[in-house]
Amino acid sequence: MERTCVGCRQRSQRAELLRIVEKSAVLVFDRQKSLPGRGAWLHNSQDCLDLAISRKALNRALKLKSAVDLSGLIISKEQAETMLANK
């Protein structure tokens, strides 16, 4: 199953993307890719994350109406890789 990255807009396999969800006005990575509700998909790439933030693509994908806390999205490459390995 393919999903579109909210950063670069390219399609990739679900397993190659991280899923982001909103929880009480805080954006977090959905480690199991199984949380209910809307999700935004993103490559494990700082560039894609920066693009998504600068284009406000996360706000659109998740239909956010107000400002959200993005601090939960700052993770290390290793943490992201662990999440990707955790299918």
Ligand SMILES: [Zn+2]
């Ligand atoms: Zn991307």
